Amino acid sequence: MNLKIDKLTKKYSGKVVLDNISLDLKEVQVLALIGASGSGKSTLLRLLSGLESFDSGKIIVNGHDVDSKSDEAYRKKIGFVFQDHNLFPHLSVLENIMLVLEKVHGMKREEALPDVLRVLEQFGLNEHSDKKPHQISGGQGQRASIVRALSIHPELVLLDEPTSSLDPILTHEVLNAVKLLAEDQKDFVIVTHEIGFAKEVADYIVFMDEGGIVEHGTKEMLSNPQSDKLKAFLNKVLTFVNEL
Known part of the structure; x- marks a missing residue:
């Protein structure tokens, strides 16, 4: 940098x-x-x-x-991770990430999904990908926020x-x-x-x-x-x- x-x-x-x-x-x-x-x-x-x-x-x-x-x-x-994870409460961890990729960056789901799943596993979140924010810990929520920031390849x-x-x-x-x-x-x-x-x-x-x-x-x-x-x-x- x-x-x-x-x-x-x-x-x-x-x-x-x-x-x-x-x-x-x-x-x-x-x-x-x-x-x-x-x-x-x-x-x-x-x-x-x-x-x-x-x-x-x-x-x-x-x-x-x-x-x-x-x-x-x-x-x-630019990937931005806030003080609080800022995940949408009504969406799962996976859908929080996919929403940004599909709606903001115009990526096709089938193309983005394998890479997102790989990073979720890297950060120990693969077992929590279908959970909503209230079902995971604050630390897991912040890790999900980091994955969301990384998913755009910033x-x-x-x-x-x-x-x-x-x-x-x-x-x-x-x-x-x-x-x-x-x-x-x-x-x-x-x-x-x-x-x-x-x-x-x-x-x-x-x-x-x-x-x-x-x-x-x-x-x-x-x-x-x-x-x-x-x-x-x-x-x-x-x-x-x-x-x-």
Whole structure:
């Protein structure tokens, strides 16, 4: 993944949530965005997807200029996994995935089905494909959401805190599923509070605070933070984890 962000600013109702941020990355496979809630991580992810417009600046993803009028073809190359799985409650896991492929991407069912079944099996969901969302766990629902994102063969997968509403056991289950993306050499950007996971899986990390990028670099920066803000953030996160 090649990503260039130049002087990007985003406001909601006059409030600045991304403040003139810039970043230039080349050949990064797994990018993790970390920081406290409200730091702008999820907003940046939505702008990368082309789902929302921004006020000023530029975003270039793999040579594609993403702007406020981002084209449908670009958005169809992006797989997005939300904080909650967003599965349609009246459809089975399989039909949730097939609906996107057939209605949005115009694929024929007989052509798409074998590949979908293969990925469902890869993520341990083949036995749950005919179940509706209320019949499976939150972790299984998020894994189904990941499969749905992968089913379109995306150029880039974006994951917005996919474990935020899960207990520790289900969090571990979903993070193991995300690790499969890394092992399959999929390019993805993940917003996460799981610092240990970011350190293990990401090859580049961006720390955000109050709408700005405070520090960024390889995973080694988590062991040797340079800024006072990152030091304070890691101290709070790691102290809390160690006290559990």
